[in-house]
Amino acid sequence: MSTQSYRQITHNGLWKNNPALVQLLGLCPLLAVTASVVNAMGLAAATLFVLVTSNLCVSLIRNVVTESIRLPAFVLIIAAAVTGTELLMQAYAYELYQILGIFLPLITTNCVILGRADAFAAKNPVAPALADGFMMGMGFGLVLVVLGAIRELLGTGAVLANMDLLFGPMAANWTIVLADDYPGLLLAILPPGAFIITGLLIAAKNVIDTRIEDARRAETTVEVGSKRVRVTGEIA
């Protein structure tokens, strides 16, 4: 594990081992709060912060904590980070804090965070652990925001509504209305819509992966006998 380069860590977090689309972890907040972009961004930022902090602390104490009590120790660290995040949001984004409600404290039980703490941070030095926490958080957050955007667009016909909850008064008119008398696909806002759209996102990721794989295979196919003939220069 410790041999992973930063490039690999990035690729893993954002795409190959994406917490939301591949590991399917943290689905509860993923499905519950992504009804709009602003909610998704709020939760994404909070999760990212907690993930980085917990990975950092877990990596720092990895040689001190014994195997048998590591999980309680990790959970305590995560809970502390979550409490800090909650207080921060209460201070700087109170309305968003109220909207996210129970899903902020529930970040403690988000499997992504404990998963990364145990699978990566506990076995790696501080710098890679930080990078992993950041990239996993970004991967999770990106999916949250994309899902939030799709659901908000399908459900209300507009995106980026109420962004002032997160970015202050200057973001109050960021709303982009794409259709004026849009009847609103209520299902997209409701939980079943979240499940359906998540499923479609996973399918889309698999399609892209298959295409990339096919393209790579097509490129590397070597014509019969071509290697023998080509004796000078580089083989493409």
Next chain:
Amino acid sequence: MSLMHISSPHVHKPVTSVEQVMKQVLLATLPGVAVLTWFFGPGTLVNIIFGSMLAMGFEAWALWLRGKDVKSPLKDHSVIVTATLLCIALPPYAPWWLIVVGIGVSVLLGKHVFGGLGYNPFNPAMVGYVVLLVSFPLQMSSWTEPRGIGEVPGLLDALTALFAPASYDGVTAATPLDLFRQNAGMLFDDLMTSKAELAGPIAGIGWDLVNLAFLAGGIWLLRQRIFTWHAPVGMLGALTLCALLGFDEGSSTGGGSVTFHLFSGATMFGAFFIITDPVSSAVSNRGRLIFGAGVGVLVYLIRVNGNYPDAVAFGVLLLNFAAPFIDQYTQPQVYGTKKIEVDE
């Protein structure tokens, strides 16, 4: 005398291909559609034609996306049956986008996502219907007044409503099931006599005959052996039993009498055209009986206690979930074998 020797099985009219079955189902919907058209105008008919064309398009698109043969699955008419069933369930004079969303969801998310015809765990038409019902409650509850109470819109009205919904000025009215929902405090007999919509010979005006027509179509399908009697009898039996238990002959809290329940809303249409879907229902005969009874109980419970006036679609989808479970416990015993006691 005869030199021809025909060995068994001596089946006279083998209805084996998907295409033949689907054609017969379409034929059997005709009486119901005719009565609907008589009472509510050409809206349903226009919906069915528009929906079927859309469904063919979506089906072809989905097959092309999946890299399958486009032509032969289109010929089996199964997608037209899906579209027809969905459009019968939709209110007439629905706007075009409602039908586009409904058919799109039915064909793409209800059917092809799971692998196409024969692989869908849920009834595709009901998936589309429930998505619409949950998403667009206003448009989905806009039924018009039946003939005899209000004016029935013409073909031009139907086309305007479909393609230019903004400029269509229609009259919507409560269906008999809506009336029961809205007047739960009234006495049953008062309610039945005070509302003109409820003064039909059996149940609500128009609706009782619509249900009778679907019943007739269903019985014809039963005689053609397209499906067995188990699921419809299970559903109608359970609904009858529930209505008998719930109706106190006086108040309207139980949602009305047994005949009212049997001949209102989508009861007969659901019992003979929706829950008899061979793919998404239970497999064995005993299983189908249980499947139908489950739908019947849910229809009653949601009609009386739920937020929606009718519940065939919800009942069917919930029982679709339960179908594999029902199958597991109703597996018929192979002839000549003994039941094996499994130690848990």
